[in-house]
Amino acid sequence: MTLGPTIDGGRLLARLDAFAAIGGTPAGGVNRPALSVEDRAARALLARLGAARGFSVFQDAAANLFLRRSGADNDRPPFMIGSHLDSQPTGGRYDGALGTLAALEVLETLEDNGIVTASAVELVAWTNEEGSRFSPGAFGSQVHATGVFPDGWQDTVDGNGIRLADELAATLAALPEAIERPLGLPAAGYIELHIEQGPLLERQGALIGVVEGIQGTRWLEVVIEGQVAHAGTTPLADRRDAMAVAAAIIARLQATVMPSDSDARLTVGRLTLVPGAVNVIPGEVTFSIDLRHPNGGEIDRLEAEIGALAAETAASGGCRVSLRRSMDVAPAHFDDRLTGIIQSVAEKRGFPTRRMFSGAFHDALFMARLGPAAMIFVPCRNGLSHNEAEYVEPHQAIAGTQVLCDATLEAMQLGKHR
Numbered sequence: 001m002t003l004g005p006t007i008d009g010g011r012l013l014a015r016l017d018a019f020a021a022i023g024g025t026p027a028g029g030v031n032r033p034a035l036s037v038e039d040r041a042a043r044a045l046l047a048r049l050g051a052a053r054g055f056s057v058f059q060d061a062a063a064n065l066f067l068r069r070s071g072a073d074n075d076r077p078p079f080m081i082g083s084h085l086d087s088q089p090t091g092g093r094y095d096g097a098l099g100t101l102a103a104l105e106v107l108e109t110l111e112d113n114g115i116v117t118a119s120a121v122e123l124v125a126w127t128n129e130e131g132s133r134f135s136p137g138a139f140g141s142q143v144h145a146t147g148v149f150p151d152g153w154q155d156t157v158d159g160n161g162i163r164l165a166d167e168l169a170a171t172l173a174a175l176p177e178a179i180e181r182p183l184g185l186p187a188a189g190y191i192e193l194h195i196e197q198g199p200l201l202e203r204q205g206a207l208i209g210v211v212e213g214i215q216g217t218r219w220l221e222v223v224i225e226g227q228v229a230h231a232g233t234t235p236l237a238d239r240r241d242a243m244a245v246a247a248a249i250i251a252r253l254q255a256t257v258m259p260s261d262s263d264a265r266l267t268v269g270r271l272t273l274v275p276g277a278v279n280v281i282p283g284e285v286t287f288s289i290d291l292r293h294p295n296g297g298e299i300d301r302l303e304a305e306i307g308a309l310a311a312e313t314a315a316s317g318g319c320r321v322s323l324r325r326s327m328d329v330a331p332a333h334f335d336d337r338l339t340g341i342i343q344s345v346a347e348k349r350g351f352p353t354r355r356m357f358s359g360a361f362h363d364a365l366f367m368a369r370l371g372p373a374a375m376i377f378v379p380c381r382n383g384l385s386h387n388e389a390e391y392v393e394p395h396q397a398i399a400g401t402q403v404l405c406d407a408t409l410e411a412m413q414l415g416k417h418r
């Protein structure tokens with residue numbers, strides 16, 4: 001294995017600064033909602049930088065943006081690298097932007113060094129990964145992978161009543177120089193660099209996370225039905241208190257699911273009470289469960305366990321319980337060959353590595369359904385992300401980008417120099 005050319009770390013850092021200024025917040029973060037004016041400005045800058053280096057610029061109907069650097073045989077599917085440019089409302093400057101600008105740095109490094117790759121290499125900036133303005137997230141990669149838009153997407157509006165469909169059309173129109181292309185063109189492979197968004201790499205002194213997959217996520221909605229009654233006059237024995245039962249179920253779940261399996265994640269993030277009055281025993285409580293695990297079979301097993309525990313607890317409190325799935329995303333397992341390449345090139349560079357699963361969603365989840373895909377993680381300070389204080393050390397950003405460059409070339413079995 002030969003390592004690729006050395007990337008230009010200074011250029012990468014300057015690009016990170018330039019893009020962080022688009023939607024930059026006073027606290028040093030980024031507010032660049034999907035399909036917003038700021039998002040369009042970031043896309044336009046990316047397209048301009050790519051065009052200046054002679055890369056072809058494309059967009060598809062989901063406003064996924066592609067920069068293509070030609071190879072020796074352009075009839076073969078390109079190798080794709082990239083991430084996203086949209087951010088959370090109080091987001092950081094690295095989530096998504098690092099992977100996108102690292103991909104640009106790879107393309108430019110190949111160009112600087114006159115390297116002819118066997119097929120084209122394409123940067124992709126996926127539309128609306130975050131999903132905080134318009135749900136669902138990973139919109140662009142999902143549409144790319146499935147070839148269809150999510151049900152009801154045309155009626156989707158943001159918090160101000162602005163339609164996704166209108167913003168998508170305006171975003172596409174804002175980049176007339178981009179060549180239209182069909183959805184879902186095949187790729188030979190896909191690698192995404194991203195910040196870890198968790199504390200594991202930093203805690204273990206690792207520089208490169210070799211990501212083996214993305215854990216599955218299942219959302220459950222639990223409804224407890226009891227009986228509305230007077231808070232002052234109803235003795236304990238006569239109560240069918242939906243809130244007391246919900247609290248008992250949640251306490252039991254917290255005491256069992258995660259303590260008995262360090263890979264399991266269970267979060268109750270939303271709870272509503274009916275009627276929701278101070279002096280009324282709640283007759284109905286609905287709460288959410290966000291359940292995650294790298295192993296899809298374990299998610300099934302945990303759901304069954306949760307259902308049994310909830311039924312038993314509800315019965316003892318005189319209530320009825322029902323569970324409903326509101327979302328289900330199976331775990332993704334990345335390509336062994338690609339993860340092996342990432343590990344090898346990182347070791348050859350002398351970077352400490354750690355194999356890991358991603359706790360968060362990424363566009364690579366959907367790309368893994370189409371073909372070989374993998375991810376590279378770099379640490380972020382204190383594991384902080386979706387936060388204006390999100391921070392990646394310059395040497396960490398540069399190392400991750402170097403590994404992306406080396407791994408991309410190795411995966412493509414690099415052509416010869418001009």
Ligand SMILES: [Zn+2]
Nearest residue numbers: 095096129194
């Ligand atoms: Zn991201």
